Amino acid sequence: MGKITLHDVRKNFGATEVIPGIDLTIENGEFVVFVGPSGCGKSTLLRLIAGLEDTSGGVISIDGVDATALPPAKRGLAMVFQSYALYPHMTVRKNIMFPLKMAGMEIGEATRRADAAARVLNLTNYMERKPGQLSGGQRQRVAIGRAIVREPAAFLFDEPLSNLDAALRVNMRQEITELHQSLKTTMIYVTHDQVEAMTMADKIVVLNAGRIEQVGSPLELYNQPKNTFVAGFIGSPKMNLITGPEAEKLGAATIGVRPEHLDVVSEGGWSGIVGLSEHLGSDTFLKVTTDIVGTLNVRAGGEVRLRHGDRVNLIPQAGKVHRFGADGKAMA
Amino acid sequence: MATQSSRIAARLMVAPSVILLFVWMIVPLALTLWYSFRIYRLLSPERSGWAGFQHYAWFLNSPDFWLAISNTLLLVGGVLAITVILGILVALLIDQPVWGQGPLRILVISPFFVMPPVAASIWENLFMHPQNGMFASFAQGLGFQPILFLESYPMSSVIFIVSWEWLPFAALIFLTALQSLSSEQMEAAEMDGAGAMSRFRYIVMPHMTRSITVVILIQTIFLLGIFGEIYTTTQGGPGSASTTLPYMIFKQAVIAKDIGRAAAGGIIAVILANIVAFFLMRSMGKNLDA
Numbered sequence: 001m002g003k004i005t006l007h008d009v010r011k012n013f014g015a016t017e018v019i020p021g022i023d024l025t026i027e028n029g030e031f032v033v034f035v036g037p038s039g040c041g042k043s044t045l046l047r048l049i050a051g052l053e054d055t056s057g058g059v060i061s062i063d064g065v066d067a068t069a070l071p072p073a074k075r076g077l078a079m080v081f082q083s084y085a086l087y088p089h090m091t092v093r094k095n096i097m098f099p100l101k102m103a104g105m106e107i108g109e110a111t112r113r114a115d116a117a118a119r120v121l122n123l124t125n126y127m128e129r130k131p132g133q134l135s136g137g138q139r140q141r142v143a144i145g146r147a148i149v150r151e152p153a154a155f156l157f158d159e160p161l162s163n164l165d166a167a168l169r170v171n172m173r174q175e176i177t178e179l180h181q182s183l184k185t186t187m188i189y190v191t192h193d194q195v196e197a198m199t200m201a202d203k204i205v206v207l208n209a210g211r212i213e214q215v216g217s218p219l220e221l222y223n224q225p226k227n228t229f230v231a232g233f234i235g236s237p238k239m240n241l242i243t244g245p246e247a248e249k250l251g252a253a254t255i256g257v258r259p260e261h262l263d264v265v266s267e268g269g270w271s272g273i274v275g276l277s278e279h280l281g282s283d284t285f286l287k288v289t290t291d292i293v294g295t296l297n298v299r300a301g302g303e304v305r306l307r308h309g310d311r312v313n314l315i316p317q318a319g320k321v322h323r324f325g326a327d328g329k330a331m332a
Numbered sequence: 333m334a335t336q337s338s339r340i341a342a343r344l345m346v347a348p349s350v351i352l353l354f355v356w357m358i359v360p361l362a363l364t365l366w367y368s369f370r371i372y373r374l375l376s377p378e379r380s381g382w383a384g385f386q387h388y389a390w391f392l393n394s395p396d397f398w399l400a401i402s403n404t405l406l407l408v409g410g411v412l413a414i415t416v417i418l419g420i421l422v423a424l425l426i427d428q429p430v431w432g433q434g435p436l437r438i439l440v441i442s443p444f445f446v447m448p449p450v451a452a453s454i455w456e457n458l459f460m461h462p463q464n465g466m467f468a469s470f471a472q473g474l475g476f477q478p479i480l481f482l483e484s485y486p487m488s489s490v491i492f493i494v495s496w497e498w499l500p501f502a503a504l505i506f507l508t509a510l511q512s513l514s515s516e517q518m519e520a521a522e523m524d525g526a527g528a529m530s531r532f533r534y535i536v537m538p539h540m541t542r543s544i545t546v547v548i549l550i551q552t553i554f555l556l557g558i559f560g561e562i563y564t565t566t567q568g569g570p571g572s573a574s575t576t577l578p579y580m581i582f583k584q585a586v587i588a589k590d591i592g593r594a595a596a597g598g599i600i601a602v603i604l605a606n607i608v609a610f611f612l613m614r615s616m617g618k619n620l621d622a
C-alpha cells in the first residue's frame with residue numbers, strides 16, 4: 001500500500017516561506033511527477049514526505065496513518081538521491097543489503113532478496129565491486145536496488161537521471177517505467193525534464209513558488225492548462241502566449257497557441273519574417289517575428305523549406321486556441 | 333600520470349628534492365652510527381678509539397633501558413588512544429550547529445599553539461602543583477589530601493599533558509573528515525533505517541579510517557621523540573619512573589657528556605622507530621590507498 005495524503009503542508013526555512021500550504025493526494029500505485037522551475041520547492045516537498053525535513057505545519061499521512069512526526073525510517077518509504085548517495089566503502093552487495101541488515105533481517109533471506117534485485121537491475125556481475133568501480137548508470141541501478149529490496153510503500157526519486165548522458169537517460173527512464181509497471185508501487189518522481197514528466201507520469205503536479213498550479217494527467221495538462229503558467233511550462237517548444245488586440249478580439253486577456261497548432265499559409269492570418277529555422281528532418285522549428293503579435297515559435301513539418309528572411313503567414317488551427325483571463329486563469 | 337614518458341618526467345622532476353632529502357638524512361645518520369662505535373667523552377677528550385659494541389651493551393644491560401622502552405611505548409600508545417577517541421568525540425561535538433561555533437572551534441584548537449615546555453609548565457604549576465595547583469585546592473575544598481600528580485603518577489601525568497597538547501590536532505583532522513562526509517549519504521542511511529549508532533558505525537567510522545590512520549602515523553612520529561614535557565615536569569623521575577628513550581639519550585649526551593653512548597642510544601631509537609613504523613604500516617597502510 002502507498003497512499004500519501006498532504007493536508008495544508010507548509011515549510012519555512014527561518015523567515016523564508018518555501019511552501020505556503022499544499023494539499024495533495026497520491027493514490028496507491030500511482031506514478032506522480034513533480035515538475036516546476038528551479039527553486040520552486042520540488043526537492044523540499046519530496047524531503048518533507050520522506051521525513052528528512054520537519055514540516056512547519058500541516059499533516060502528512062501515509063496509508064491513513066498520520067506520519068507527520070514519524071522519523072524517516074518509520075515511514076516505509078525509500079528514496080533515490082540525485083547523487084546516488086551510495087556507501088563508498090561497501091560493495092554493491094553490501095550497499096543493497098544495508099537496509100535489510102538495519103531492519104535486522106536474517107542473512108539468508110536478505111541475500112536472496114539482494115540477488116533478486118540484482119537480477120532485475122542487471123547487476124549480478126557487479127555485486128562484489130565498490131561503487132567507485134561502476135559507471136554512472138550502474139551506480140544509479142545500485143541506488144534503485146537499495147530502494148527496492150526494502151519493498152517500500154512508495155519510492156521517492158529526486159532528479160535521479162540528471163547526472164546521466166542523454167542516451168543513458170532515455171534507457172533508465174524506460175527501465176524505471178518498466179519497474180513501476182512490474183512493482184505497481186507508488187512512485188514520486190522529481191524532475192525538471194519535460195520529456196521525463198510527460199512520458200513517465202500517471203499524474204503530473206506542476207509547482208510554482210511552492211504552490212501547486214495544476215494537477216492532472218500529462219495530456220490533461222497539455223490540452224487544458226488551467227493558467228498561463230502551466231500553459232507556458234508544459235510543452236516543448238513553449239506555447240506562444242499573445243496579449244493585446246489580437247487576444248481582445250477573442251474576448252481574452254491572453255491567448256495561447258502551441259507551436260504545432262500554427263499552420264503556415266500563403267495568405268491571411270499573422271504575417272511575419274522567419275528568423276531562426278531549425279530543420280530536424282522530421283520537424284522544422286521556426287521563430288517568426290510577426291508584424292502584430294510579436295515573435296512566435298512554430299513547429300512545421302519536415303518538408304517545409306523556409307529559410308531566414310522569408311515572409312510567411314500563420315494561422316492558428318481551429319479550436320486549438322487557449323484563452324486566459326486577466327488573472328491568468330483559463331476561460332471556458 | 334598515466335603514460336610512460338610522463339612518469340619518467342615526473343621522476344626526473346622530483347629527483348633533486350629526493351636526493352637532497354636523502355643526503356640530509358644519511359649524513360647525520362652515518363655520523364651517529366660512526367660515533368656510536370667510538371669512545372668520545374667530552375669530559376675526558378684524551379681517551380679515544382674504537383668502542384666496539386660496548387655502548388650498545390651498556391644500554392641493553394642498563395636497568396633503566398627496558399623501563400625507558402616501555403615508557404616510550406606507553407607514552408605513544410596512551411596519547412594515541414586518548415587523542416583518537418576523545419578527538420572523534422570532540423569533532424562530533426563541534427560539528428554540530430551550535431551558537432558561537434566559530435569561536436568554539438578556535439578555542440578547541442588553541443592548545444595546539446602553546447609551546448610544549450609552556451604547556452607543561454602551566455599544567456605543572458597551575459593545575460597539578462600540590463600547594464598552588466587548582467586540583468589541590470579542589471581536593472582540599474572537598475576535604476581530601478591533594479594528589480601528588482608528578483610524584484605518584486608521573487607517567488600518567490605526562491601522558492595527560494601531552495594528550496592535552498595533541499587533542500586539538502586530532503580533533504581538527506577528524507572535523508575536516510566529518511565535514512567532507514556527504515549529507516546525502518547520512519540521509520540515505522537514515523532512510524535505510526540506520527539509527528544514530530548504526531550511522532556512526534557503518535557510515536561515519538569507515539569514512540574516517542583514512543584520517544584516523546593519518547593522525548596515528550603523524551602523531552607516532554612526534555610522540556616517539558617527546559622530550560620537552562618530561563624535562564619541564566618530572567625530569568624523568570621520580571627515580572627513573574618517567575624516563576623515556578629520548579630522555580635517557582639526553583641524560584647520556586648532556587648530563588654525562590658521553591657522545592659515543594648517546595649516539596648508540598640514538599641508533600637504538602632509530603631501530604625502535606622503524607619497528608614501530610613497520611607494524612603501523614603493516615596494520616594500517618592499506619587504509620591510505622584510495
Ligand SMILES: Nc1ncnc2c1ncn2[C@@H]1O[C@H](COP(=O)(O)OP(=O)(O)OP(=O)(O)O)[C@@H](O)[C@H]1O
Pocket residue numbers: 013016018036037038039040041042043044045192
Ligand atoms: N536548508 C535550506 N535553508 C534555507 N532555504 C532553503 C533550504 N533548502 C532549500 N531552500 C530554499 O527553498 C527553495 C526551494 O528549494 P528546493 O531545493 O526545494 O528547490 P527545487 O525545486 O528542488 O529546485 P531545483 O530544481 O533547482 O532542484 C529555494 O528557494 C531554496 O533556496
Ligand SMILES: [Mg+2]
Pocket residue numbers: 042043044
Ligand atoms: Mg531539487
